[in-house]
Amino acid sequence: MEWHKLSLNEQLENLRQGKVSSVELTKALLDYIEKKDPQVKAFLKITREEALSQAQEADKLRQKGEDKPLLGVPIAIKDNICTRGITTTCASKMLENFVPPFDATVITKLKEAGAVILGKTNLDEFAMGSSTENSAFFPTHNPWDLERVPGGSSGGSAAAVAAGFCAAALGSDTGGSIRQPASFCGVVGLKPTYGRVSRYGLVAFASSLDQIGPLTRSVKDAALILQVIAGKDEKDSTSVPEEVPDYLKDLDMDISGATIGLPEEYFSEGLSEEVKTRIEEAVKIFEEMGLKVKKIRLPHTPYAVAAYYIIAPAEASSNLARYDGVKYGLRVEGKDLIDMYKKTRSQGFGPEVKRRIMIGTYALSAGYYDAYYKKASQVRTLIARDFAEAFKEVDFIIGPASPTPAFKIGERVSDPLAMYLSDIYTISVNLAGIVGLTIPCGFTDKGLPVGLQIMGPHFSESKVLALGHKFEEKTGFTEKYPES
Numbered sequence: 218m219e220w221h222k223l224s225l226n227e228q229l230e231n232l233r234q235g236k237v238s239s240v241e242l243t244k245a246l247l248d249y250i251e252k253k254d255p256q257v258k259a260f261l262k263i264t265r266e267e268a269l270s271q272a273q274e275a276d277k278l279r280q281k282g283e284d285k286p287l288l289g290v291p292i293a294i295k296d297n298i299c300t301r302g303i304t305t306t307c308a309s310k311m312l313e314n315f316v317p318p319f320d321a322t323v324i325t326k327l328k329e330a331g332a333v334i335l336g337k338t339n340l341d342e343f344a345m346g347s348s349t350e351n352s353a354f355f356p357t358h359n360p361w362d363l364e365r366v367p368g369g370s371s372g373g374s375a376a377a378v379a380a381g382f383c384a385a386a387l388g389s390d391t392g393g394s395i396r397q398p399a400s401f402c403g404v405v406g407l408k409p410t411y412g413r414v415s416r417y418g419l420v421a422f423a424s425s426l427d428q429i430g431p432l433t434r435s436v437k438d439a440a441l442i443l444q445v446i447a448g449k450d451e452k453d454s455t456s457v458p459e460e461v462p463d464y465l466k467d468l469d470m471d472i473s474g475a476t477i478g479l480p481e482e483y484f485s486e487g488l489s490e491e492v493k494t495r496i497e498e499a500v501k502i503f504e505e506m507g508l509k510v511k512k513i514r515l516p517h518t519p520y521a522v523a524a525y526y527i528i529a530p531a532e533a534s535s536n537l538a539r540y541d542g543v544k545y546g547l548r549v550e551g552k553d554l555i556d557m558y559k560k561t562r563s564q565g566f567g568p569e570v571k572r573r574i575m576i577g578t579y580a581l582s583a584g585y586y587d588a589y590y591k592k593a594s595q596v597r598t599l600i601a602r603d604f605a606e607a608f609k610e611v612d613f614i615i616g617p618a619s620p621t622p623a624f625k626i627g628e629r630v631s632d633p634l635a636m637y638l639s640d641i642y643t644i645s646v647n648l649a650g651i652v653g654l655t656i657p658c659g660f661t662d663k664g665l666p667v668g669l670q671i672m673g674p675h676f677s678e679s680k681v682l683a684l685g686h687k688f689e690e691k692t693g694f695t696e697k698y699p700e701s
């Protein structure tokens with residue numbers, strides 16, 4: 218059996234029917250990773266021993282007749298989510314040897330649900346980037362074409378799922394870091410509503426934008442993971458006490474009379490012809506499914522990238538102040554305290570992180586605050602209002618997840634602006650705090666995956682997943698694997 222080709226729900230089915238044990242499944246995937254990851258480089262750390270002992274525990278429980286939502290299925294975790302006793306590096310030299318003494322709430326929840334943790338995946342340093350090339354350790358390769366990037370910053374998680382190393386992984390999304398890599402790697406990626414999933418134990422980048430979510434082989438798998446990780450958490454005051462619906466059951470919800478909005482601003486210059494064509498074909502499929510399609514406007518979209526690249530660095534400059542050689546991670550000795558700070562931060566952070574700290578510090582400094590940070594916050598409100606207005610007329614908004622398919626490794630590293638522009642269709646969703654789901658919608662002539670983004674209002678995960686699920690059932694794009 219090629220276990221790596223099964224979805225999470227299929228793996229669970231096999232475990233439940235006793236066709237495979239968790240230890241067998243985990244071993245099979247670990248062996249597959251050992252064989253293939255030297256080319257893909259999705260993992261920063263593979264936790265073989267811990268995974269096998271968790272798998273053994275899962276098998277024991279199952280033998281006793283117990284079942285849990287994820288009992289015995291292997292999952293990978295982006296390496297900016299704290300795992301007790303296992304390094305959490307954020308792909309940074311600063312945290313290279315940091316071993317958290319606690320689990321993030323999402324990890325506690327996954328463990329309670331019976332999941333087996335396979336390892337920690339690569340990312341752009343502190344989740345800053347769109348290609349995983351900003352990792353301080355090595356870049357990850359796209360399983361569909363090893364010369365190309367997997368996207369970022371959750372590129373390791375997206376590549377791991379696409380390659381079949383695991384059927385599901387957790388990522389984090391501040392400005393598109395789940396949805397853009399999902400699009401580049403031909404997998405499903407969900408950024409839940411801000412506050413839907415606890416951020417406790419997610420290493421903070423931009424706290425008003427960060428959100429954890431799943432990367433999976435299918436929409437049904439994403440619903441299953443969300444079910445486990447969603448909900449109010451006393452340890453994160455920004456998590457919302459909104460009831461968690463039955464996302465799996467809701468996949469069958471009737472959405473036939475719904476209306477989809479196509480924002481004019483998401484189909485303008487800069488969008489690759491091939492991506493545009495695939496999205497237009499997807500729109501036709503939605504029409505065939507009986508949904509109404511309507512042109513809409515989100516007029517402040519052109520300002521989203523500029524606003525994000527002030528707000529996110531501003532929050533980052535404040536959040537990353539804690540890495541001072543005293544409290545966490547790396548310490549480089551100096552002749553006095555200030556010299557130690559300088560040396561630690563100069564050697565611990567890579568160029569993109571330094572760039573953001575400088576931009577953010579500048580934008581927040583006296584005299585510039587009103588001109589930059591305050592203005593960007595006002596633009597953010599206008600962007601949120603655009604969506605609120607649009608959702609009075611339509612149930613969903615659809616567009617591309619990224620303006621281009623996966624680009625070549627090295628192509629954009631020396632041009633930060635070109636890199637920032639790959640977030641053009643994902644950033645607004647974070648600024649407004651709403652739901653964004655990327656699902657595969659076809660391939661380019663070169664065989665690279667293209668992702669479609671479905672956006673919905675706050676807490677509309679059930680509806681958005683239901684629409685994505687109907688699309689995947691009709692098209693079968695989520696069942697395709699990269700040949701290797």
Ligand SMILES: NC(=O)C[C@H](N)C(=O)O
Nearest residue numbers: 344345346391392393394
């Ligand atoms: N972190 C993210 O969501 C990705 C975005 N490209 C950034 O660099 O900020």
